[in-house]
Amino acid sequence: MGYQDEWLLLEAEDDVDEIEHRQPTEEFLFYQEVSNGNIKAVQENCRQERFLDSEGVGILSRNAVTNLKYHFVITTAMITRLCRQKGMELEQAFRMSDFYIQKLDDIHTVWGVRDLHDEMVLDYTEKMRKLRRSDTNSKHINACKEYIYSHIKERITIEDLSDELGVSASYLSRLFKKETGDSVSAYIRIQKIEKAKNLLRYSDYSIIDIANRLSFSSQSHFIQQFRESTGVTPKKYRDNNYMAQWEIETEENP
Structure with a gap:
């Protein structure tokens, strides 16, 4: 019997339908946090040992260690390509x-794979955190960007930034x-x-939940700002892009 025939038989079994795979929401967001250089979010994910949570992620091998290794390779491949898209040098x-x-190859326990992950x-x-901040801006502006990045869910004012940096708001604004x-503000x-x-x-957050999470003054204000920036409403953007496949860059031969 060939592999294709074996799969057709397996697919026909009733218990296959009982195996539900969770939506890839959490994984996608985690990959985004890595490629965005968000150390705190990634550290928290590791602290919660989300990599070891097997519920809904699919069984790729009956051996627990081998199964985790397969998921490790998938995670590494996805992160590698997304970091590449966001500026990490190819090599x-x-x-x-x-x-x-x-x-x-040298790891033979679940905990060993987890630690390596x-x-x-x-x-x-x-490396992505350093890459995103390795620009030619002054110390004050880099610190300003760092603060904004770390407090993006909050309502941030120029006064908050100037207080944090110990400079006047007018000076920081001009600089x-x-x-x-x-x-x-822009x-x-x-x-x-x-x-x-x-x-x-x-x-799967609703539009109003996203508006609240990012501290927009209202849902209507969020929709207005989003449309001005992207040319479409948040709903339209989600309809066109929800769980879209990775747009992996390909290197063309010269």
């Missing part, structure tokens, strides 16, 4: 992937505009909209 991204996947995702996250080309809005896009694509 570095794939060398890291090869390094961590090859390390699996946590080390791998934190390594990618830290930010000079170095980035955007006003502080930059905050851009970052919030980017976060909203991820939530619309990879989560």
